[in-house]
Amino acid sequence: MSPLEGLLYGFSVCLSMKNLLAVIGGSIIGTLVGVLPGIGPVGAIALLLPITMGMSSDTSLIMLAGIYYGSMYGGSTTSILVNVPGEATSVVTCLDGYQMAKKGRAGAALAVSAVGSFVAGTMGVVLLMFFAPLLAEYALSFGPPEYFAIALLGLFALSRITGAPFWQSVLVLGFGLAIATVGLDAISFVQRYTFGVVQLTQGIELVPVVMGLFGVAEVLTIAAEAGGLPEIVKMKFRELFPTRKEWRRSWGPMFRGSCLGFFWGLIPGPSTVLSTFASYKLEKSLSKHPEEFGTGAIEAVAGPESANNAAAAGAMVPMLSLGIPFTPGAAMLLAALLIQGVPTGPLLISARPEIFWGVVASMYIGNVALLILNFPLVGVWTSILKIPQAILIALILLLTLVGAYAINNSMLDLVVLIVMGILGYLFRKIKFDVAPIVVALVLGPMLETTMRESLYISRGDPTIFFTRPISGTILAILAIMLVAPPLWALMRKWGKRGTA
Amino acid sequence: MQRVLLVVDITALILSLLYLVGAFGYPRGTMDQPGPGLYPIFVGILLVIASIGSIVTDLVKPAQGELEIPKGKDLGRLLIVAGAAAAYVFLLPYAGHLLSAIMLVFIVLHTMGLTSWPMKIGVTIVIALGSYYLFDILLMVPLPRGIFS
Numbered sequence: 001m002s003p004l005e006g007l008l009y010g011f012s013v014c015l016s017m018k019n020l021l022a023v024i025g026g027s028i029i030g031t032l033v034g035v036l037p038g039i040g041p042v043g044a045i046a047l048l049l050p051i052t053m054g055m056s057s058d059t060s061l062i063m064l065a066g067i068y069y070g071s072m073y074g075g076s077t078t079s080i081l082v083n084v085p086g087e088a089t090s091v092v093t094c095l096d097g098y099q100m101a102k103k104g105r106a107g108a109a110l111a112v113s114a115v116g117s118f119v120a121g122t123m124g125v126v127l128l129m130f131f132a133p134l135l136a137e138y139a140l141s142f143g144p145p146e147y148f149a150i151a152l153l154g155l156f157a158l159s160r161i162t163g164a165p166f167w168q169s170v171l172v173l174g175f176g177l178a179i180a181t182v183g184l185d186a187i188s189f190v191q192r193y194t195f196g197v198v199q200l201t202q203g204i205e206l207v208p209v210v211m212g213l214f215g216v217a218e219v220l221t222i223a224a225e226a227g228g229l230p231e232i233v234k235m236k237f238r239e240l241f242p243t244r245k246e247w248r249r250s251w252g253p254m255f256r257g258s259c260l261g262f263f264w265g266l267i268p269g270p271s272t273v274l275s276t277f278a279s280y281k282l283e284k285s286l287s288k289h290p291e292e293f294g295t296g297a298i299e300a301v302a303g304p305e306s307a308n309n310a311a312a313a314g315a316m317v318p319m320l321s322l323g324i325p326f327t328p329g330a331a332m333l334l335a336a337l338l339i340q341g342v343p344t345g346p347l348l349i350s351a352r353p354e355i356f357w358g359v360v361a362s363m364y365i366g367n368v369a370l371l372i373l374n375f376p377l378v379g380v381w382t383s384i385l386k387i388p389q390a391i392l393i394a395l396i397l398l399l400t401l402v403g404a405y406a407i408n409n410s411m412l413d414l415v416v417l418i419v420m421g422i423l424g425y426l427f428r429k430i431k432f433d434v435a436p437i438v439v440a441l442v443l444g445p446m447l448e449t450t451m452r453e454s455l456y457i458s459r460g461d462p463t464i465f466f467t468r469p470i471s472g473t474i475l476a477i478l479a480i481m482l483v484a485p486p487l488w489a490l491m492r493k494w495g496k497r498g499t500a
Numbered sequence: 501m502q503r504v505l506l507v508v509d510i511t512a513l514i515l516s517l518l519y520l521v522g523a524f525g526y527p528r529g530t531m532d533q534p535g536p537g538l539y540p541i542f543v544g545i546l547l548v549i550a551s552i553g554s555i556v557t558d559l560v561k562p563a564q565g566e567l568e569i570p571k572g573k574d575l576g577r578l579l580i581v582a583g584a585a586a587a588y589v590f591l592l593p594y595a596g597h598l599l600s601a602i603m604l605v606f607i608v609l610h611t612m613g614l615t616s617w618p619m620k621i622g623v624t625i626v627i628a629l630g631s632y633y634l635f636d637i638l639l640m641v642p643l644p645r646g647i648f649s
Binding site (some may be wrong): 050051054165166167168170173175176177178181185187188190191193216219220223224225286388389390391393394395397398399401402405406411414415418421424428430431447448451452455456458459460461462487490 | 501504505506507509512516522525526527530531533534535536538539540542543544546547549550551553554556557561563567568569570575577578580581582584585586588589592593597601604605608609611612613614616623624627628630631635639640643644
């Protein structure tokens, strides 16, 4: 199926009433999640997974993908109007977006942010449409060693890029891998780490872990730091239109941010966040007025807001074409497919075209819906911030608890949820990033299976991972990624000593 | 902060060693027929190395800044909300979803500073009944009924 044929087929899937409702519903929930500081897209997807179990697999993924990329739109609203990022992806937007709002240009910042998100989202989905099938076709020649190498790269690159101390990230990653080993071994049927608890033979579910680490931990953080309602910068509808000069200054950053963001999305790690910092730096270095950055430069809003949307689309490439998620958000989307019993991997696009092309087409429709939702309706979203925090907290906490129970009707899932919630809160306090746990939980079983299958194939020869060209190259990249930064730091240290 | 991180890392090291010891208890198989114990051994070794690496990092390059521990009213709110969530889990099989949800929502609303009593009672009933309607009736998830079953 050519990309054009695929897209037309995708629209035929997406334009059914239930799928259209899923796109619009996902976009609305995504914007809401983005606007509200606290529960992020990962927690929201986890929260809604039980609800999507009654839907068909294409409708489910269309809605959850809408939440994922929709949250990238909504995150900027609170950054610009309240100086509180709704999402980690909108932290950079606070720097200049809020400064613009203080100068009376909040409307222009919001408009540029929404249009930039639309441009990037659309460009991202076009690139996704061409890249993912190509990669999937190439990946058909991959065997267990290649998948093992890619999964290993995804895990360790994440721990290298998060910004937290390396060993701390590896420790958190190892914790996720260890949790994934609990339960019945799928090959030998030996029970591991179940301590005689029958319910644990099924293993520890991903959803209560994620809901605990993100949802409950967030609720506890807000409970401990309860403040008043944020002060919102007021703005009128007619102020929503940027001036001609502001538009002129924004197109370049939007385009550059879109390209940069998409390719960041292909790299393992928190690409949606890091792409915004990369875009900010790029725009500052290219700007004729770098001194304006930090005081309300429109390029600093247009670039990063485009980058995070394009990165969200880019992150879906390895997830849809290889069945390997590099980000927690993509991991949750993959989990949704696994829960539905959909076989993931390179065969997904050819075996279940309605899912892949349906999602691609839904992203075109979703981006238009999100532009409408986030541009003229911005006042509606900011009014949500006026809902008393107590009500939001009570609602989120109850939905988290019932949602975790609903997946398997299991009390054990509720216990896991509470334990993970408390752990997640403590991890936040000591500044441990929990994102690697989610990716490790999803990739852990795959890592084990592919490792064992590779050893079966090679009759116990572990050099199979290094002698096959693709897996060998990936492992070499991983080795460079792990060794180069400390080596570089050591060389700089020696260099300084030499000159002193 | 450094002391707290050291305690965390030492605890992680002890747990990692326990995990590794547990892994050696499962059949390892052979290299061409790997058993269920082989992969957990690798994970255990990774955990032990990472714990030691974290301890060394804490000693050589201590983290800056103070650990922000909630105190007074903040701590009170945190403990009550966490306790209410735990109580919901404990009560669910006995009291059922509706009663447990009413307890949870009311405690959270009260603790988080919603002052108006009619508002507290009204919102509690709406959220509790709403969650029951959404999950039990619309999504057909059989929620525990406890004493109402």
